[in-house]
Amino acid sequence: MAPQRDGSPSAGPRGPVVAVTGAAAGVGAQLTERLAASEAIKQVVAIDERRGDCAQAQWHILDVRDPAIAEKLRGVDVVVHLALDLDLETDAAARTAYNVRGTQTVLTAAAAAGVHRVVLCTSAMVYGALSDNELPLSEDAELRATAEATGVGDLLEIERLARRAPRAHPGLNVTVVRPAILVGGTDTALTRYFESPRLLVVAGSRPVWQFCHVDDLCSALEYAVVEKVDGELAVGCDGWLEQEEVEELSGIRRMELPSTVALGAAARLHRIGLTPSPAGDLAYTMHPWVVSVSRLHDAGWRPQWTNEEVLAELLEEVAGRRTVAGRRLGRKDATAAGAAGATVALLGTAALVRRARKARRRL
Numbered sequence: 084m085a086p087q088r089d090g091s092p093s094a095g096p097r098g099p100v101v102a103v104t105g106a107a108a109g110v111g112a113q114l115t116e117r118l119a120a121s122e123a124i125k126q127v128v129a130i131d132e133r134r135g136d137c138a139q140a141q142w143h144i145l146d147v148r149d150p151a152i153a154e155k156l157r158g159v160d161v162v163v164h165l166a167l168d169l170d171l172e173t174d175a176a177a178r179t180a181y182n183v184r185g186t187q188t189v190l191t192a193a194a195a196a197g198v199h200r201v202v203l204c205t206s207a208m209v210y211g212a213l214s215d216n217e218l219p220l221s222e223d224a225e226l227r228a229t230a231e232a233t234g235v236g237d238l239l240e241i242e243r244l245a246r247r248a249p250r251a252h253p254g255l256n257v258t259v260v261r262p263a264i265l266v267g268g269t270d271t272a273l274t275r276y277f278e279s280p281r282l283l284v285v286a287g288s289r290p291v292w293q294f295c296h297v298d299d300l301c302s303a304l305e306y307a308v309v310e311k312v313d314g315e316l317a318v319g320c321d322g323w324l325e326q327e328e329v330e331e332l333s334g335i336r337r338m339e340l341p342s343t344v345a346l347g348a349a350a351r352l353h354r355i356g357l358t359p360s361p362a363g364d365l366a367y368t369m370h371p372w373v374v375s376v377s378r379l380h381d382a383g384w385r386p387q388w389t390n391e392e393v394l395a396e397l398l399e400e401v402a403g404r405r406t407v408a409g410r411r412l413g414r415k416d417a418t419a420a421g422a423a424g425a426t427v428a429l430l431g432t433a434a435l436v437r438r439a440r441k442a443r444r445r446l
Contacts, residue, residue, distance in 0.1 A: 101308055102128040102159045102198075104147050104189060105166030107135035109268065110204070114163060114301045115140055123309050128159055131166065147185040153192035161308050163202040164189045169234040171272060171359035182237040186244050194252035202307045203245050204300075205238040207261045207293075207317050212370040218291065219375040222261075222317050231363025233272050258307045260300070263319030263374060266397045267297030272364040277397055278404040281338035282330060285345050288369035290326040294393035295319040299386045303379055311382045317374035320390040332394055342369075 101118055105111035106129035119127045119139035129140035130147065143155040147166040156162065166185055168178050186203065193201050210220050211227035230236025245257045264273045276282070284290065295318055303318040330337055350362040376386070388396075 097125045098123050098309060099160035100124075100126045100128065100158055102130060102156055102162045103140075104130045104162070104164045104185075106137070106140065106142075107131035107133050109165070110265075110297055110300060111163075111165040112136065113297055114165065114304055117301050117305060118308065121305065123305075128155065130155060148181070148188050150188060150192065152188060153195045156192055156196035156198055159193075159196065159198050161200045161202065162189060162193050162198050163204075163304055163308060165204055167204070167237075169237075169271065171233055171270070171275075178234065179237050179240075182234075183240050183244075186241045190244060190248045190252070190255070190257070194248075194255045199254065200256040200258065200308075200310070200313075201248070202258045202260065202304060203241060204260045204262070204304065205241055206235075206265075207263045207319065207372060207374045208232065208235050208367060209238050209242055209261060210372050210374065212366040212372040214289070214370045216371045216373075218323070218371055219293075219373040220317075221375055222315060222378055229363065231361060232367060233360060233364055235363070256313060258313045259315045260303055260307060261315070261317045261374065262295040262300045262303075263293040263317070265295050265297060265300065266393050266400070268400075269297070272360045273367060274397060274401065275360075276368055277333065277335070277394075278401045279335075280405065282326075282333070282335050283345060283365075283368065284326060284337045284339045285342045285365065285369045286339050287342065289371065290329075290368055291323045291371045291373055292326070292329050292390065292394070293319050293323040293373045294388075294390050294397070296386075296388040296393045296396065299388055302387070303384060306379065306382060306384050312378055312384070314378065316378040317376050318379060318386075319374060319376055320386050320388055320393060321376070322390060323371075323373045324390050324394065329394065332391060333398055 101124055103111055103115045103118070106115040111131070112135050115127055115129050115135065115137045118124045119137050127140040129135060129137060129142045130145065130152065132144065132146055134142050134144060145151060164186060168181050190201060209226045209228050210224055211229070213227060226239065226242060228235050228239060230239065242259065245259050248257045249255055266274060300318055306312050346362050346365060349360065349365055352358040353361045
């Protein structure tokens with residue numbers, strides 16, 4: 084059962100003018116609607132390359148990399164920058180150019196326009212998934228991720244920009260929000276993991292799972308907007324699920340393989356362009372990266388979703404989809420995968436394996 088939307092900060096006098104980038108879709112669209120309905124917000128300025136559905140917002144249609152955005156931010160108190168491309172299918176170089184240049188431009192434009200706070204959203208993935216991580220990680224833990232997983236290199240660069248911005252622009256406050264595995268209309272390598280016919284478990288690893296529903300992310304972002312929290316903070320459900328609990332709740336059986344087999348197959352298939360997920364994505368299904376949400380808790384925020392509820396929501400969203408090795412299959416491919424057994428479930432369908440072999444011979 085979906086929780087009630089009652090985790091918002093309490094209403095106060097009509098407060099800041101808030102700009103949201105990436106406001107036409109995804110988390111940006113949901114946050115725009117939420118802020119526009121809040122008595123604590125004076126006005127919402129929505130920025131995107133197309134107009135969204137929120138009629139209460141003031142819309143500006145432009146690319147966030149356009150320096151003209153500075154003029155659109157005049158009179159704005161807080162910017163929430165959500166215009167990021169983390170699509171698995173996007174060319175990596177183009178994705179980085181958009182994400183990093185866009186964040187640089189927004190931070191510079193915000194400072195030039197007199198904005199006093201920018202809220203950035205990255206991911207708890209920046210902490211890295213490592214076997215020696217504490218459970219849970221402190222929000223002040225070192226960022227030990229590498230750029231080997233989808234989009235993580237971009238997020239690490241955004242984190243560096245966030246830390247440099249207050250020094251480069253005195254008076255500009257930057258808050259960074261790091262959600263756990265985000266669920267609710269999202270499509271990532273980690274949500275696709277639950278579209279597989281078997282849950283791949285690398286032998287000797289200890290997977291644990293912490294989720295964050297987009298409803299809770301939006302309520303946490305609103306806390307940052309109204310200055311109930313600042314600095315660097317994580318957001319997600321309380322606690323975590325062990326792999327065995329995930330398998331029991333999902334009803335999906337595991338397929339356990341040696342790390343050399345799993346990582347080697349993932350690397351080869353990605354290298355020849357048959358799967359969108361690099362081998363680095365597997366680390367986040369192997370090692371813990373659960374985070375504490377103590378700063379939000381101290382501010383009075385509580386998640387409205389549990390890990391069990393978010394997993395159930397995710398399973399409902401992905402029902403009927405089939406993904407192997409990060410590649411989403413069509414109906415014909417999915418039928419072949421179901422008949423092929425566990426080995427082909429790792430490498431894809433029999434047809435995918437044949438294509439991989441032919442591609443290797445051409446290299």
